[in-house]
Amino acid sequence: MSAVLQEGPKPGEQGGIEVTRVLPGQESLLTPAALAFLAGLHRRFEGERRARLAARAVRQAQFDAGALPDFRADTAAIRNGDWRVAPIPAALQDRRVEITGPVDPKMVINALNSGANCYMADFEDSTAPTWANLLEGQRALRKAVAGTLDWMAPDGSKHYTLKPDAEQAVLLVRPRGWHLEEKHVLVDGERMSASLFDLGLFCFHNAKALAAKDRGPYFYLPKLQAMEEAALWDAVLSQVERELGLAQGQLKATVLIETLPAAFEMDEILHALKERIVGLNCGRWDYIFSYIKTFRRHRDRVLPERAQVGMTQPFLKAYSELLIKTCHRRGAHAMGGMAAQIPISGDAEANEAALARVRADKLREVTAGHDGTWVAHPALIPLARELFDAHMPEANQRHVLREDVSVSRNDLIKPSLGTITxxxxxxxxxxxxxxxxxxxxxxxxxxxxxxxxxxxxxxxxxxxxxxxxxxxxxxxxxxxxxxxxxxxxxxxxxxxxxxxxxxxxxxxxxxxxxxxxxxxxxxxxxxxxxxxxxxxxxxxxxxx
Incomplete structure (x- = not known):
């Protein structure tokens, strides 16, 4: 089944918006006005999105031929300049513990009620983008913003409802990355950018309500590789603000530094978004993935097995400390990485060993100068909070400038020791x-x-x-x-x-x-x- 919104005067004329699959109830989300808004974003930004992806391919071909990533000569003035990002909103001053997860209704409720400072609702790495999942997620977030979201267990055994607004985690939304497309929505016969679909539809339905509550909207932007990609996001967010009648700079963003090329452009990414960015995040798992992909043809930089690639590896330590130094110099938050552990039931000894690893990781982060951290499971929130409360008595530690840190190109790409078992x-x-x-x-x-x-x-x-x-x-x-x-x-x-x-x-x-x-x-x-x-x-x- 498909639904077509015709924008031109003639049926079938190029310019229509086609939804290639129809599920019950989706018309309340994909209204004619919402689809027209999405189509406008596509037509304005699709060409630049494709240009940025082409630039990625060119860069990777250079790495495959033996080139090594480095700091850019053409942006030295940005790195050396004396500038700071715009002030951070009150709701995002304290982000010491953030929980992340998919966007199904039960998860949204549990995350917002979890006691974490913030919840990143994830349309990207933890959501399989079936059409049903995407619509369910958008619907759940819309109801959450309105305060009406609830969920009943299928067997009727438990009813989940939201706590009052003041007791909820602050909501941030992560749309899918620039490389992904939304095949269920075609504009002028082309698939929409998944990034523009996720962020655009969420903003269309929720931006004004969140702005009225002084809650953003706030976003996490994934998988950027260059400052030009950040500049594209800045243009998109500015256009959304204009279209929806919001103040310029109302939409705020945290960027995940989760690709190796982006680690060499942290200053530049902050600068490209400086009127709306509030921080950078050490997206460690994607960063390791990117390191492997960048150096896929470099035998001298093969990583050992995953279990041996911890944050104490020199290239990861350099990356996280450079992120802290860069962010704090510019007045932005430096967010730590994910603890992926979940409680081990039925084995107290193994569970304690896992918690000890989480404890050591979070202690490393807070003492290094991070302003907050991520967990994947609510059971880890008290542990992370205890460590950050003990070592970060203020809302954040942006005053920790880490002027002792000096990171070179070679530090960021240093080969790792280890084995493959x-x-x-x-x-x-x-x-x-x-x-x-x-x-x-x-x-x-x-x-x-x-x-x-x-x-x-x-x-x-x-x-x-x-x-x-x-x-x-x-x-x-x-x-x-x-x-x-x-x-x-x-x-x-x-x-x-x-x-x-x-x-x-x-x-x-x-x-x-x-x-x-x-x-x-x-x-x-x-x-x-x-x-x-x-x-x-x-x-x-x-x-x-």
């Missing part, structure tokens, strides 16, 4: 397959071995497998496991064949019916001559 290799295979199966089935946030896996963590596993395997692809000496076993396609085939036997709970696993499809996809992706930019791009064509 058989368990690490097979663990990557399992995480990829289980996550992908769940994602194809509509679930973008999946607990696997007591970690909350999302697209970013699955991407680390996927890109590591491709890189490790392709060093043996052209007759060169392969990489080896720590026991001497060659990392080759025979090893992958054995891991894939043996994988189903590990799923003793297969019938209860998220995406159980799509395990074989996921195995086939991973096999094709790892054999491909070129590393796919994002796992979610080919997978998106297989949903809905």
């Amino acid at each position: 058989r368990a690490g290799f097979e663990g990557n295979v399992e995480v990829c397959v289980r996550y992908l199966a769940a994602w194809l089935d509509g679930n973008g946030c999946v607990p696997i071995h007591w970690l909350m896996e999302d697209a970013a963590t699955a991407e680390i596993a996927r890109t590591q497998l491709w890189q490790w395997l392709h060093f043996a692809d052209d007759g060169r000496e392969p990489l080896h496991l720590d026991d001497g076993t060659p990392v080759d396609y025979a090893l992958l085939e054995r891991a894939l064949i043996g994988l189903p036997s590990k799923f003793s709970d297969r019938l209860r696993m998220p995406g159980a019916s799509r395990i074989n499809e996921a195995i086939g996809m991973l096999d094709r992706l790892t054999h491909a001559d070129t590393l796919a930019d994002f796992l979610t791009l080919p997978a998106y064509e297989r949903i809905d």
Whole structure:
């Protein structure tokens, strides 16, 4: 089914907006006025979005040919200049604990009621973008902003409602990144940018209400790679403000520094958004993924298995400390990264060991100078808050300038020491397959071995497998496991064949019916001559 809003005088004339799938009740969200607003954003910004993606491809080709990322010579004046971002709103002064998660109604209610300072409602890495999920998420957030959201358990055993506004976490929304498209909405025959769809539709329905409550709207902007991409976002947000009659600078943003190229342009990204940006965030999992992808052809910069790539690795320590120094110099928040652990039931010793790792990570963040941190599970909020309360008695610590930090290009790309174990290799295979199966089935946030896996963590596993395997692809000496076993396609085939036997709970696993499809996809992706930019791009064509 499809619905078409004709804007021109003649039926079928180019310029129509087509919604390629219709679900019950979507007309209350996708009104003619809302669709016209979205179409206006598409027509104004699609050309520049495509230009930015083309620039990414050119840059990656240079890295593949042996170039190394570096600070830009043409923007030295921005890095050396004496400027600061606009004042931060009162609602975002204290962000010591933020919780993130998908946008289904139950999650939205639990996150807003969680006791965290902020909740990032995530349309990107933890939401599988089925049309039903996207509409449900937009509807849930609209009701949450209005204060009317509730949810009843299917068996009627529990009714979830929102706490009063004053007791709720401050809402921030993360739209999908510039690289993604929304196939269910066509403008002039072209797919809409998923970024513009997510942010535009949310703003159309909620921006005025949030502005009236002095609550933004506030956003997290993902996966930027350059200041020009930040400037594009600034233009989009300014246009939204004009179209909706909001004050310029009303919409505020935090940018995730989760790509390696962006780490060399932190000042420039802040400057491009300086009238509306409130901080940068260490998006550590996507950052590791980006490091692998950037250096996919560089044998001397292969990372060890994921479990050995912690924030104490020199290249990650340099990145996080540079982010703190850069943000605080400019008057912005420096947000820490995600704790992906979830409580381990039935094993007190293992649970305490996991909590000890979270405690050490959050202590590192607050003592380094971060102004806040992320958790994936409400049970971790008290632990994170206790540490930040003890070491950050004020609302933030933007006064901690970290003038002792000096980070060079080589610090940000320093090779890491470590190994690849058989368990690490097979663990990557399992995480990829289980996550992908769940994602194809509509679930973008999946607990696997007591970690909350999302697209970013699955991407680390996927890109590591491709890189490790392709060093043996052209007759060169392969990489080896720590026991001497060659990392080759025979090893992958054995891991894939043996994988189903590990799923003793297969019938209860998220995406159980799509395990074989996921195995086939991973096999094709790892054999491909070129590393796919994002796992979610080919997978998106297989949903809905």
